[in-house]
Amino acid sequence: MxxxxxxxxxxxxxxxxxxxxxxxxxxxxxxxxxxxxxxxxxxxxxxxxxxxxxxxxxxxxxxxxxxxxxxxxxxxxxEPAGRPGLFELRVADNHHHVICTGCGAVADVDCAVGEAPCLTPSETHGFAVHAAEVTYWGTCPDCTAAAIAAASATP
Ligand SMILES: [Zn+2]
Ligand SMILES: [Zn+2]
Structure with a gap:
């Protein structure tokens, strides 16, 4: 294992x-x-x-x-917006994900604060909120390095 x-x-x-x-x-x-x-x-x-x-x-x-x-x-x-659904074995915690808009790399992000739902909505509309799912979009280290290399290669 x-x-x-x-x-x-x-x-x-x-x-x-x-x-x-x-x-x-x-x-x-x-x-x-x-x-x-x-x-x-x-x-x-x-x-x-x-x-x-x-x-x-x-x-x-x-x-x-x-x-x-x-x-x-x-x-x-x-289910990241505009991308195929992804499956993972890490269940039963309220962790979030950071996804690279360049290559689609995905990494786990632990809860923002403590336990689920870990984010307090400004308005619950009477709902009992039990989870919060956040997708952070960004550029991964590899794509950032590739962008810097490409920029420095162009005169
Ligand atoms: Zn990337
Ligand atoms: Zn995950």
Missing amino acids: SSATVHSPGLDAADLIRRAGLRVTEPRRAVVEALRVSPHASAETVFRLVAASVPQTSLQSVYNALGDFADAGLVRRI
């Missing part, structure tokens, strides 16, 4: 699936492994990773597995 794993590092993929109350299948196990390798992955990215280890898996079965996982609370789906 890699030290980079943020979600229940002691459990293998089959245990995670079983603990979510789902039946363990080869494609489902491969989907969990794919999300460990690529922590914010689109369904297409998951499919490409899964196809490398379980070649007979269809894109549809990857979608089905991700949908079942989301329903069971095993994965969280994030």
Whole structure:
């Protein structure tokens, strides 16, 4: 198990699936492994990773597995505006994301302040607010470095 794993590092993929109350299948196990390798992955990215280890898996079965996982609370789906939905194993906290407008790189950002919802709306309209989801858009270090290099290369 890699030290980079943020979600229940002691459990293998089959245990995670079983603990979510789902039946363990080869494609489902491969989907969990794919999300460990690529922590914010689109369904297409998951499919490409899964196809490398379980070649007979269809894109549809990857979608089905991700949908079942989301329903069971095993994965969280994030939907950055104008981009494909991304799936991650880090669930049950109210963390946010910073996304590069250049290359689409995604990183986790812990809650702004303490616990969910971590941001106080100026007006709740009577709603009991239990979560706040923030997407920070910006330029990642790689894209910033590339932009500086490109600028200094032009006379
Ligand atoms: Zn970037
Ligand atoms: Zn995340």
